[in-house]
Amino acid sequence: MEQFSNILTLGLLLGGIYALVSVGLNLIFGVIRIINFAQGEFVMLGMYGAYACYSFLGIDPYVALFLVVPVLGLLGMAVYWFIMRPLQNESMMQVFASFGLLLVLQNAVLGITGGLTYSVNTPLSNITYGLGSIQISLSRLIVLIAAAVVALVLGVFLTRTTFGQAIRAVAQDRKGAQLMGINVERTFMWSFAIGTGLAGLAGVLLTPIFTMSPQIGGNFIMAAFAVVVLGGLGSVLGAFIGGFVVGLTEAIGGYYVDPVLKNAILFSVFIVVLLVKPSGLLGHAGAEEVGLREQH
């Protein structure tokens, strides 16, 4: 029983990581319907940005996020405007372009760093709290809290602000939104920028936990897609809960069955959920088709 509460805690903390990494992807995939394969690379850039601030400017990663996140948001804006927007009528080409971007970003970082891995080891990154036999690291707790805060803020933004409602309108019906006077291109650009900025935030907050390598983005991306689709395309709450579903499945599968099989277990669960509810746990019925329906 004691061990189970340990695994449960592990699953929740891991869920926090997945939820935070996926929230940006959810916005991009859910709203603009772009399968951004490079999303993991923005997480990676967030990590390297935090590392650069730490080693060259002596700034703690938690402070560095105020610099790194806006920069990655701007980068996202540029990526959307110059790469994705010209391909907006060719969704397959957008997929390929994002894959090309993945390779460019990975290899650029590889070229600069020469393949050496980096780690940030601050006093904060070593703090752990003991709750009975359960050990909770401060860095993971911060990620969990951040995931909850981001989900909340994003939820409020999308429902209570004009621009947020514009994003939702564009996600539901691009043509209709345009007819209502919403600038679709600019909405997409800002959505992409928020998405990549959030990926950068995830990267910064994960820096105290992981040793970074140029390829680390790839480790996150498959699980992130699973979270987004499982949770329900475009649903902020869905992606948040999806993160915990994935985290708990991995933790329970990894501990009680075999760590080597946890991915297989996760994707089995993923398939079963989708067979029962194709739009995901909290997605609206038909949401899964929106991306495939012709958008004129």
Add this chain to the structure above:
Amino acid sequence: MKLPTAIQRATFSTPREGWLGSVPRSASLLGKHIIRYTAALAIMGGVSAAVMAQGNPIKIGVVTPNAGGMAILGDDLARNYELAADQINAKGGIRGRKIQVIRGDATNAQEAIAAVEKLVGRDKVDVVAGTIASFISIAASEAALNYNVLYWETNSLAKNLTERGLPNFVRSGPSSDHFAQVAVQGTLDVLVKKIGKAPKDLKVWVEHEDSNYGTSIAEEQRKLFEKAGATVMTSGHSLKAIDLTDSVLRAKKFAPDVYVTAGYVVDTNLLLRTAREQTFKPSAIILVGVGDTNETLSALGADYLNGIIVSSYPRAQVNPKFGPGAMDLAKAYEAKFKVPPVATSGTNGYVGMLMLARAIDAAGGSTAYKDVVAAAKKLDVPVGTYETGYGMKLDDNGQNTRAMPILSQWQDGKVVVVYPSEAMLSGTELRPLGRK
């Protein structure tokens, strides 16, 4: 053209018997010219052939990943090959012939084949050597065989490289089995005393990343520990796992005395960080193949690492009796490349190149793979000959049986050799293993 006087006299002068034999006086002028020039050419040809044989270098193509994720290690290995070539040439080369190292670049199997084609086809190398990674070695060695060229492996670890039955393949360095063996042997010989248990009472958790590399090391360790009577559990994890807490908690439940893991830097660092987080404290932690560089030090800090054991290629800071010239080699590297040696894998490559030169010499200077492999298999070079403490004795598969890795221990932020005892620098000792 002014001919040497002797030839002039022999062909044009009056005496009928010159050093070329009798020349009919009635031979036409053209005939005399022909004889004269042919003689000159024959002499010059003979002389220059002798000169050419002397000056023609032995070309060794080296396949290393000089770009991509392994660039740092690959480039370091190629530099060590070049350094070895310098040292060999400074001593007169191989039977008077200098050796020339020509680089080929490969980061995967396809590029390995292309690199060998370039080296053999375009650069006309006599021998191919390499390389940091087994998946590159497999392809490069098979490509070399297509050209009937020797493939001399210095570094790649996969066991099956020497079990394929490839006739042109020799491995001068250790295999993954040796890395496994030294970890087990070191535990049974010295670590048990610090742990305070007999081998048959030991509980060992063998963790490994789940590709062929980690799995083969884990298998060998499991076999050897079980042979010694220990209770063993093995467990794999993905190199790309976002979280390894499940693996650590499973190990913690088993409560091992010895926790040994074989993987790469990223997953090893995550395992150690998680172990610290989860207050998992086995009596001994052994890292196989990685964990002895700044990449791990910067992730974990000197305090946590204190006492942790690492199995790796021999390093420069070994006892000079064990590895003669190891420190001088480090200095020579720094003098040539203006930076300190990057990794111990490089030194292993340096020594491998020396062994190749010895094998070619033993083959009478021939670079044909059949000759070199046969000659190499007859060599019996004692342990302690090379800077790494290696000797050279190939088994029937072409695997050097006298190339053993060593064990080192993290001590106050420095990596200190602790096993075998002959390799230890005087004044150093095996310190407490760090966890109780």
